[in-house]
Amino acid sequence: MSIFSERLIQMRKNKGISQNAFAKEIGVSPRTYQDYEYGAREPQVSIFVRIADFYGVSLDYLAGRSDER
Numbered sequence: 001m002s003i004f005s006e007r008l009i010q011m012r013k014n015k016g017i018s019q020n021a022f023a024k025e026i027g028v029s030p031r032t033y034q035d036y037e038y039g040a041r042e043p044q045v046s047i048f049v050r051i052a053d054f055y056g057v058s059l060d061y062l063a064g065r066s067d068e069r
Helices: 003-015 019-026 030-038 045-055 059-063
Strands: none
Touching: 003 030, 003 045, 003 059, 019 030, 019 045, 045 059
């Protein structure tokens, strides 16, 4: 599992939001979002930005390039 996937799961659970609800929030299908968490797929840049904005973290943090949110 990638750092990206691990951080997605961690942040979503910390917010107490379901996979389906978060998928709707960022405008992707629940299956697509599950693929992000399972490491089977990576989001397009526009979705990557929506995820970072929703959680208030940097793209570098989300991608595992930094530990600083």
